[in-house]
Amino acid sequence: MAREISKEKKKILGPMIRLERQRLRLTRKQIITDGQDGQICSATILYRLEKGRVIQESDVYFNLFHPKCRII
Numbered sequence: 001m002a003r004e005i006s007k008e009k010k011k012i013l014g015p016m017i018r019l020e021r022q023r024l025r026l027t028r029k030q031i032i033t034d035g036q037d038g039q040i041c042s043a044t045i046l047y048r049l050e051k052g053r054v055i056q057e058s059d060v061y062f063n064l065f066h067p068k069c070r071i072i
Contacts, residue, residue, distance in 0.1 A: 005061055010054045013061050018050035031064065040064060 005013070021031050028047070032040050040063045041049075049055055 003058055003062055005058045007054050010049075010058075010061060011052050013065075014049040014052050014054075017046075017061075017064055021050075034063065 017031075021028070028043050032043060032046050034040050041055075041057075041060045045055055045060065049060065
């Protein structure tokens with residue numbers, strides 16, 4: 001079953017991710033690393049997402065908020 005997030009929610013989630021990343025004092029590189037030496041997304045995608053630009057892949061949003069990630 002595909003998980004989807006509406007565009008309106010994505011516009012809100014991106015800046016929220018940025019605020020939480022800054023609160024935790026994480027770099028962009030730290031937040032996009034999934035803990036298994038893989039990347040959730042590129043630094044460019046994260047930058048766009050944090051600026052409120054909607055990216056198509058909802059999985060990126062889910063993965064950034066996943067319990068194994070630093071932001072929950």
